Amino acid sequence: MTWRGWQVVDGEKPRSTRAVLREFDEPPGTGDVVVDVGYSSINYKDGLALMGRPGVIRRTPLVAGIDLVGTVVNSDTAEWPAGTRVLVNGWGIGEEYDGGLVERVRVREEWLVRVPDVFTSAQAAAIGTAGFTAMLGVLAIEERAATAGPEGRVLVTGASGGVGSIAVAILARCGYAVTASTGRRAEHDYLRRLGATEVIDRHELSDEVGRPLQSTRWIAAIDAVGGPTLANVLAQTEYGGVVAACGLADTADLPATVMPFILRGITLAGINSVYCPSADRLVAWERLAADLDPGLLDGLTETVPLAEAQTVAARILDGGVRGRTVVDVTH
Numbered sequence: 541m542t543w544r545g546w547q548v549v550d551g552e553k554p555r556s557t558r559a560v561l562r563e564f565d566e567p568p569g570t571g572d573v574v575v576d577v578g579y580s581s582i583n584y585k586d587g588l589a590l591m592g593r594p595g596v597i598r599r600t601p602l603v604a605g606i607d608l609v610g611t612v613v614n615s616d617t618a619e620w621p622a623g624t625r626v627l628v629n630g631w632g633i634g635e636e637y638d639g640g641l642v643e644r645v646r647v648r649e650e651w652l653v654r655v656p657d658v659f660t661s662a663q664a665a666a667i668g669t670a671g672f673t674a675m676l677g678v679l680a681i682e683e684r685a686a687t688a689g690p691e692g693r694v695l696v697t698g699a700s701g702g703v704g705s706i707a708v709a710i711l712a713r714c715g716y717a718v719t720a721s722t723g724r725r726a727e728h729d730y731l732r733r734l735g736a737t738e739v740i741d742r743h744e745l746s747d748e749v750g751r752p753l754q755s756t757r758w759i760a761a762i763d764a765v766g767g768p769t770l771a772n773v774l775a776q777t778e779y780g781g782v783v784a785a786c787g788l789a790d791t792a793d794l795p796a797t798v799m800p801f802i803l804r805g806i807t808l809a810g811i812n813s814v815y816c817p818s819a820d821r822l823v824a825w826e827r828l829a830a831d832l833d834p835g836l837l838d839g840l841t842e843t844v845p846l847a848e849a850q851t852v853a854a855r856i857l858d859g860g861v862r863g864r865t866v867v868d869v870t871h
C-alpha cells in the first residue's frame with residue numbers, strides 16, 4: 541500500500557524549494573501514533589510552503605500542511621485507541637515535522653486533540669489553525685478586559701481571510717458589535733452575513749500611520765495584518781482595551797509609539813497558535829464547540845481535493861481566498 545502527499549523538496553537553485561505530489565511507501569512523520577488523515581486545510585503558511593516561498597519550511601524533504609484531522613490507525617497508548625477522531629494544529633507540523641497534506645502520517649501523542657462531537661472532521665479542518673487562532677484572540681480579549689455589548693465595538697482586520705472570517709463569526713455570536721476591516725468591496729455582504737454590524741475599507745487603517753493617540757473607536761481588536769494598520773488600531777483603542785496581534789498579512793513592521801500603552805493602558809496581546817500549551821488548546825476547542833455556528837462555518841468554507849492544494853496555495857498568497865479552504869486528502 542502507498543499513501544499520497546505533498547512533499548516539499550529542494551529546488552534547482554541553492555536554498556530554493558518546491559512542492560511535489562508523490563507516493564510514500566511508509567507513512568511519513570514523527571511519533572508513535574499513526575493517523576489516517578481525512579482533511580487538512582490551506583493557511584497562509586501552507587501557501588508559502590506549497591509555492592516554494594521561504595519562511596515556513598525548516599528542513600527538506602518535508603510533508604506540508606500545518607493542520608490535520610483524521611482517525612487513529614494505531615498507537616502505543618490506551619488514551620488514543622484506534623478509531624479515535626483527532627486533530628493537530630501547529631506544533632511545528634508542516635514546518636519542521638511532516639504535516640497533514642498526506643493520506644497517512646505519524647504524529648506525537650502530545651500533539652493530539654479529540655475532535656469535538658459537534659463538528660464533523662471536515663468542519664474541524666475548516667476551523668484549523670486559522671479558527672483556533674481566532675479563538676485564542678477572543679480568549680485574550682475576554683481575559684484582559686472587554687465584555688460583550690452593543691456599545692463597545694470590536695475590530696477585526698483582514699476580515700475576509702481565514703482568521704478574520706472566523707473571528708467575526710465568533711465575536712458576533714458572543715454578543716460583540718463587530719466592525720470588519722477588508723480590502724474587498726465584494727465581500728461586504730459576506731462579512732455582514734457572518735455577523736459584522738459594520739464593514740470598513742482597510743485603506744482607512746493601512747494607508748498612513750496617524751497620530752499616536754487618536755479618537756477612540758474600539759474596545760478591542762483582533763489584527764491579522766500588522767504594520768500601519770496595527771499602529772492605528774492601537775492608537776484608536778479605548779482606555780484599558782486589548783489588541784490581539786496574530787498576523788502579518790501586510791508586514792511584520794510595527795511603526796507605533798508607546799503612547800497607547802502608557803496613557804490608555806492598552807494591552808497588546810501576542811497570539812501564537814503553534815506552541816500554545818495543550819491545556820489552553822482544550823479550552824479554545826471547547827469554546828469553538830460552544831461559540832462557532834457550524835452552519836456559518838460551512839458558509840465560509842470551500843473544499844478541494846488533495847491534487848488542488850497547490851492551486852489554492854497560489855490564490856491565498858495573492859489574497860484571493862475568502863474564508864477557509866479545506867483539503868479533502870482522501871480525494
Ligand SMILES: NC(=O)c1ccc[n+]([C@@H]2O[C@H](COP(=O)([O-])OP(=O)(O)OC[C@H]3O[C@@H](n4cnc5c(N)ncnc54)[C@H](OP(=O)(O)O)[C@@H]3O)[C@@H](O)[C@H]2O)c1
Nearest residue numbers: 584673698699700701702703722723787788789790812813
Ligand atoms: N499567530 C499565529 O499563531 C497565526 C496563526 C494563523 C495565522 N497567522 C497569520 O495571520 C495572518 C492571516 O492568516 P490567514 O490564514 O487568515 O490568511 P488569509 O486567509 O490569507 O487572510 C489574510 C487577510 O489579510 C488581508 N490582507 C492581505 N494582504 C493585506 C495587506 N497587504 N494589507 C492589509 N490587509 C491584507 C486580506 O483580508 P481582506 O481582503 O479582507 O482585507 C486577507 O484575506 C497571516 O499573516 C498568518 O501568517 C498567525
